[in-house]
Amino acid sequence: MAVWKIALQFVTAVAGCFGFAIVFHVGRNEWLVASFGGAVSWAAYLLMLSVSGNDYVAAFVGSAASAFYGEMIARKVRAPATVFTVIAFVPLIPGASLYRAADALMNGHSEEGRRLAVYTLAFAACMSAGVVVTTLILRKMGKVRAGRISG
Secondary structure, three states: OOOOHHHHHHHHHHHHHHHHHHOOOOHHHHHHHHHHHHHHHHHHHHHHHHHHHHHHHHHHHHHHHHHHHHHHHHHHHHHOOOHHHHHHHHHHOOOHHHHHHHHHHOOOOOHHHHHHHHHHHHHHHHHHHHHHHHHHHHHHHHHHHHOOOOO
């Protein structure tokens, strides 16, 4: 892929996340930090997609990166991790495939609509799994470091 196309994808990921940072009432001081999470998650997605060639693995890794980024930034700025994680998650949301599934179903192309709906749901499930696994690992590591869990 051309470098300018990748750069454009990062710019639009950050711009889209910037808008969500404003909508979610993130403090003005954290707008750019929250927006940068979109570039992080999109970079992880693109990298894993080029390595594995699998959308589902890339969705898992991209959302895991957004969760990791959200947890780390939240600790740094002393704010809820959910806000930063959700904003970083935005570029990964499979809106186009959801739209195409609904469009196909509404226009009587039930087989194509079902195929796209299954793809969209599986993609979203992989995204959810990435966030859950990463959050659980980070929280477990935090408890181990604090001495609350042995071993």
